[in-house]
Amino acid sequence: MKAVAIKDVKQFEIKDIPEPIGDGKKVIINITKTGICGSDIHYWVNGEPKGLVMGHEFAGIVEDPGDRLDLIKGDRVTALPISPCGECEACRNGDVQFCPETWNHAVGLSIDNPGGLTGKIAVRSDMVIKVPDSIKDEEVAMVEPLAVGLHAAHLGRIAVGDDVLVIGAGIIGLASAEFAKKEGASYVAITETNKARGQKAVDLKVADEYYDASDPDLVQKLLTKTNGGFDVVIECVGNGAAVNSAISMVKPGGIVVLVGVATDAVPTYTVMAVMKELVVQGAIAYTYNEFKACIDLISRKQIDVLKFVDDIVPLEKVQEAYERLTSGTDAAVKILVDPKK
């Protein structure tokens, strides 16, 4: 079957890979939609690992239920793409994101487990979740990034009436901003270097205001606006400029949530964090319950994720979609891939 794999720096190739064969344990899923994630972009930019078939945000139909007695062929599902051991303390507490095994064999993020940029995938049966028929495939493929935003907002311990700043208006920033409002923030600002994306966050009513991240007066403007800083800043970019602006714009005693994945070392004046007695809170992925909560929120129409979907493309257009998502000027935030298109 056809699959899109990393070939080189910013270069994909379409190649033929074997179809997964049922082993009586894993669930074989026929992919209907797969999302392109900001984390996938890091792999594409680095061109490594070669041969990786990405796609860890997916919707599909059960082809073979494996050892899941509660599933039948034809059920609509998604899955947590991770690979927790299920036995360590973190797993027993439901904090699967802390398990040392979680990323080692993640679907779409490890060479041995191809993701949704192909026709069918094999997924660990205990990670598969059946979804209600009321949710569209496009919505199902959005559950994973939405859950990242929910986790970030939870870890920001946002209180009713808080001022919250979100740095970066990719899907992770938009989802975090949406949940910041749901948690009770009375003011949510977003900063972006891409004007079209920043404006879109306001147009979609996810943020109250957008500020240009490259404005040299930005920090002063926002400190004045918030009377000394934001209660919570959620950093959803993953570079030094974003991390440092988060530390500059949070108020003394505030919380900085680091969600962005920085692939290089980030130099910072820690004295600012010391003087402000900041809580610097990392956030990785989601818990099993947060993932399920996002399915419930979508099915109960508590959150509209379709507003974030800009395009749906076939496998042949994945290369083009990545170029569009990294242009720095295009308003598109989330492009889904339909391998059957």
Ligand SMILES: NC(=O)c1ccc[n+]([C@@H]2O[C@H](COP(=O)([O-])OP(=O)(O)OC[C@H]3O[C@@H](n4cnc5c(N)ncnc54)[C@H](O)[C@@H]3O)[C@@H](O)[C@H]2O)c1
């Ligand atoms: N911690 C986790 O569990 C987790 C999960 C998913 C993604 N991520 C990471 O979160 C980050 C965001 O993911 P995404 O899918 O939204 O990515 P994305 O690339 O779509 O969005 C990042 C946005 O940041 C903007 N930006 C760049 N520099 C900026 C700056 N200095 N100030 C403000 N905005 C700036 C870009 O224009 C872009 O729109 C990535 O680093 C990704 O790897 C982390």
Ligand SMILES: [Zn+2]
């Ligand atoms: Zn993702």
Ligand SMILES: [Zn+2]
């Ligand atoms: Zn474990």
